[in-house]
Amino acid sequence: MENRIAKIIEILDRNKGEHIEKFDLRNSDYFVDYVVIATSLGERHNDALVDFLKSGLKPEESFNHVESSDGWVVADLGDILIHIMTEKHRNLYDLDSFLREFEKKGRKNG
Secondary structure, X not given: OHHHHHHHHHHHHHOOOEEEEEEEOOOOOOOXXXXXXEEEOOHHHHHHHXXXXXXXXXXXXXXXXXXXXXXXXXXXXXXXXXXEEEHHHHHHHOHHHHHHHHHHHHHHHO
C-alpha cells in the first residue's frame, strides 16, 4: 500500500502538483484507507494531473470513478481517494483539517 501511495505522490510532484499531503486513515472509521490531496495550478492542470496519474499508474491501478467540477477533481481507486484542487478550493473547503481529525482518531484507536 505504501508503494502505491509513494507512486501517486511521485507522479503528482513530478507534474507540478503542489502541497501534496497524504492521510493514513486505516485505523479510523473513514470509508477509505488513504487520501492524497494536491493543489493544482488551475482547473486545466487538475485534468492534466488526473491524466498523468491514469497513464502512470496503469495497469496496476484501476480508477473506479473520477468526478470533476469547478476547481476540484476526485479520483476513486477503491481504497484510496485522490483530491486535486485549485488553491482557492483547497483553502475554501479545508479538507486537510477534516481529514487530520480522522487521522488523529485513528491513531488513538490503533
